[in-house]
Amino acid sequence: MRGNKMISSMSMANASLLMAISAIIWAAFNSDVASNIRPPPQETRSITTDSHSSTTPQQVHISTVGRDHMRISWITKKPAPSKVEYGMSSGEYDSSAIGSCTSYRYFLYKSGHIHEVVIGPLNPNTVYYYRCSGHSSREFNFKTTPPQLPLKFIVIGDLGQTKWTESTLQHISQVEYDMLLLPGDLSYADFWQPYWDSFGRLVEPLASQRPWMVTIGNHEVEKIPIIHPTPFTSYNARWHMPFEESESPSNLYYSFDVASEVHVIMLGSYTDFDQGSSQYTWLEGDLKKVNRKKTSWVVVVLHAPWYNSNMAHVGEYESVDMRKAMEQLLYDARVDIVFAGHTRVYDGKANKCGPMHITIGDGGNREGLARKFMDPKPEISIYREASFGHGQLQVVNSTHAQWTWHRNEDNLPKADDSVWLTSLISDLDCKPQ
Numbered sequence: 001m002r003g004n005k006m007i008s009s010m011s012m013a014n015a016s017l018l019m020a021i022s023a024i025i026w027a028a029f030n031s032d033v034a035s036n037i038r039p040p041p042q043e044t045r046s047i048t049t050d051s052h053s054s055t056t057p058q059q060v061h062i063s064t065v066g067r068d069h070m071r072i073s074w075i076t077k078k079p080a081p082s083k084v085e086y087g088m089s090s091g092e093y094d095s096s097a098i099g100s101c102t103s104y105r106y107f108l109y110k111s112g113h114i115h116e117v118v119i120g121p122l123n124p125n126t127v128y129y130y131r132c133s134g135h136s137s138r139e140f141n142f143k144t145t146p147p148q149l150p151l152k153f154i155v156i157g158d159l160g161q162t163k164w165t166e167s168t169l170q171h172i173s174q175v176e177y178d179m180l181l182l183p184g185d186l187s188y189a190d191f192w193q194p195y196w197d198s199f200g201r202l203v204e205p206l207a208s209q210r211p212w213m214v215t216i217g218n219h220e221v222e223k224i225p226i227i228h229p230t231p232f233t234s235y236n237a238r239w240h241m242p243f244e245e246s247e248s249p250s251n252l253y254y255s256f257d258v259a260s261e262v263h264v265i266m267l268g269s270y271t272d273f274d275q276g277s278s279q280y281t282w283l284e285g286d287l288k289k290v291n292r293k294k295t296s297w298v299v300v301v302l303h304a305p306w307y308n309s310n311m312a313h314v315g316e317y318e319s320v321d322m323r324k325a326m327e328q329l330l331y332d333a334r335v336d337i338v339f340a341g342h343t344r345v346y347d348g349k350a351n352k353c354g355p356m357h358i359t360i361g362d363g364g365n366r367e368g369l370a371r372k373f374m375d376p377k378p379e380i381s382i383y384r385e386a387s388f389g390h391g392q393l394q395v396v397n398s399t400h401a402q403w404t405w406h407r408n409e410d411n412l413p414k415a416d417d418s419v420w421l422t423s424l425i426s427d428l429d430c431k432p433q
């Protein structure tokens with residue numbers, strides 16, 4: 001492990017005690033460890049060094065807000081202005097916006113100053129240059145999403161921060177894409193909060209350039225009875241997603257439109273999902289609002305896979321009961337694709353008039369791959385492999401999209417699995433109910 005100022009600022013005794021408590025809590029409360037036998041971790045953590053000054057913006061990431069705005073998020077160790085300056089030429093910032101700042105405590109840990117500013121209106125498919133907190137030494141840039149198809153998503157779950165994560169990010173950095181979708185399990189901090197900071201620094205080069213739209217996995221819960229009973233504290237403070245704009249009551253589930261023809265719904269596997277729950281009611285209303293005459297594709301992103309031909313995570317409540325509660329809603333609305341993570345594997349399935357279920361939990365986490373598959377392979381499973389990698393969804397037009405999966409060991413241009421998808425509303429047999 002390399003140096004980390006936040007860790008070194010604590011006494012070694014405190015750090016050792018906290019690490020031991022974290023390990024015990026993790027083993028006691030996380031079903032990942034308790035319920036599955038998997039190969040030992042193949043790679044150690046890759047912890048980024050914090051070399052920034054106390055007011056230098058770090059951990060910068062962006063997320064789309066509404067049709068033409070972007071939320072910029074970053075952290076400073078000491079107070080600094082929650083201000084973003086931006087423009088279409090490097091070093092020339094003709095616009096600016098002011099936002100807000102928050103922080104949180106987690107046991108003995110106190111976060112830095114977490115800033116967020118929403119900027120816009122922005123032109124589509126345009127590169128903007130920006131700086132945060134007026135800090136001139138760090139200029140970032142991002143590209144807004146195109147106003148219409150084609151559109152390319154990167155999809156990657158269970159990212160973590162290992163050498164495999166670095167490999168995955170390196171592969172993604174070579175891709176011309178418009179938006180990244182992350183179906184849960186981001187940092188694998190697992191209660192040890194400085195690892196959230198390390199993760200923020202690790203993903204910053206990519207997450208500051210394209211919208212990273214994320215949802216929760218089990219590693220985001222971080223709830224400790226009595227000591228820290230509030231779940232999702234770090235996730236909610238650091239990864240504010242545009243839930244308000246989709247009239248969701250919670251940051252744990254939300255939706256948004258991209259390129260006028262794609263509606264993306266991010267669901268929360270680790271919050272209430274039963275019929276009558278807030279999430280269920282919201283999802284029902286959100287799907288009703290989708291105008292399928294204009295919206296060719298509906299994509300759902302969640303963490304615990306509803307269909308899984310791997311032996312890991314079989315029969316978990318969040319998979320089985322969430323599917324029982326919500327599957328009919330998705331089927332009736334002719335949702336095209338459901339992306340899931342959680343199982344450290346790539347697994348694709350198909351179902352006539354129902355969504356294609358793709359498990360893509362192979363970003364690079366520290367728990368190792370889930371190598372044991374059901375045997376024989378269930379008929380509905382098309383392709384499955386226990387390797388680290390990432391997926392790309394190229395939505396070409398209103399009727400066709402191409403999904404490709406890329407193994408980390410291979411050169412990027414090689415697609416190790418590829419399938420063409422036809423939008424369900426273009427199939428006369430699958431008109432929405």
Ligand SMILES: [Fe+2]
Binds near residue numbers: 185219341343
């Ligand atoms: Fe998970």
